[in-house]
Amino acid sequence: MTTQTAPNLLANLFETYSLNDTISLKNRILMAPLTRCMADANLVPTDDMVAYYERRAEAGLIITEATIIRPDGQGYPNTPGIFTQAQIAGWRKVTDAVHAKDGKIFVQLWHTGRVSHPHFFGGGDVLAASAQKIEGSVPRMRELTYVTPKAATLEDIQGLVRDYAKAAENAIEAGFDGVEIHGANGYLIDTFLHHDSNRRTDEYGGTPANMSRFALEVVDAVAERIGKDRTGLRISPGAYFNMAADSRDRAVFDYFLPELESRDIAFLHIGIFDDSMQFDYLDGNASSYVRAHYGKTLVGVGSYSAQSASEAIATDKFDLIAIGRPFIANPDYVARVRDGVELVPYSDEMLTSLV
Template structure:
């Protein structure tokens, strides 16, 4: 029933995937105190190298991007070297791996980077506290200045270059799920009145500047982008948001990047201002390779690909529970069901 998942897929002239099953980015909080990936993390990814493409756990581009404990970085020489061990292990097992580049924006916390400003599109706080460290409540962020934005764009591009130096096959820009880039793309978090706010073109500007800087540095063929047109995580929905993505997605398509990846935990969710599911909206508006994700099984994902709802299937939590997920699906074997206790270790 899922045979179409095992056909090769050419992202472009540079990269062809062995199959259409991607390992979705999964935050594990298992880097060392200096945010360097460990040998244990290298072993973890190597065991999952049969995926057509692994997208790494979200990896911060600079210290003030950190919002969770022990999330890896890609800004120090030690971190680059740590990731080199990971990518070598994945490649030795025949796999491909992209780094997901991350800045958490207003859900960062000064506890992690020795104090200072938390940056966002606007000075609008999100309620709540840091996962795994509930004693840390979120701060009201500083609205990024034009100088801040200029430096952020440079730091995203440098992190992309660092990823290539670390042996990654490419990068996925994390522009989804309520983090920094996404905070510019939704009216709930972007109240700016300058050239980065108010209109779809202005609110898309930061995302496109980051994308263009990374493409210029490492190539469109090695660049993917994750987006959340539907506001649902650390973000309130606003019907005006659709116009932003109606503008942004055709602009992204002009860049001819490797793929756009839906940012949604459950693609059964529907958004009235998108006329339904995030994946359906993306398929309607974006003309390039689309990665679907969000509580799909191999069978339901294969059916969605057959129905042309998206081109590639990203699988998340089942990959935590089943290092051999791809082999099990190919052989028609039952997969182990995920449970949260599995987060306590890397298997």
């Protein structure tokens, strides 16, 4: 149920929205997860990060930058973790500051999979669905080139599922309202969901049900630990980032999405940089495909303006909009949109500091 609050053409963005009986959002504008690489050397959130998120607490929901669940999940420098007590305490400062401003905040739980690098965790295996290497190097550390990952064993997979659940438990200890599991953009979970990266012949590969198994096990374990009402998921049905397209992926997501819908989680979030991107095997863009196969709360994202997001919500393309780079440039994004104030344009130079 929603309540109209803003008397203008963008009024639907400022309606309250109930994710479920536990969590109600004060508007439909979410802050998208935005990797900033600004944690300290121990991957603990800093005071600058506390202020950064606090300034954006007018969003209906903040989804934090991707946050690693354990050391071997790291693929970028200075990305925060949520697996030590110091990291939990650092995040507690963030959640307390956001809640003091009447905001809500989920942490995005992350394992980078085959784009992790042993440099960050003192050596050892890089884990993925299969031993399929990608070309390239670590962002911001171009001297580090990617290595061939190890295909996760059944024991590895069981440990990963446990560690996602433990990270979710840590998130609640840190004061988060919930978690978003990062299952998109070519990272660990996503490597199981696409044929380019999943060449397995065991119970985690080969068929849509098998390829969906790991993602569903993570969702189930997290939901059991903290509640399905506090569990969200981000997915990329169209392969486009650190992943080659394969038309057989359509069948995987045709199976996966109804399975997700039956679990009644808090929301499903598209992982896409630009939602105008077309995928022939999805018969169009990612959000339209997901909407046709998933009837519960859907978060759209990908180069939407306030106007185009409002129009998409009005025509039931999705229920909530996640805004990315404009939130970097405009800490007061929600107020500017509500009051009709021109936005500050985003530029890459803004990535060098937290404002």
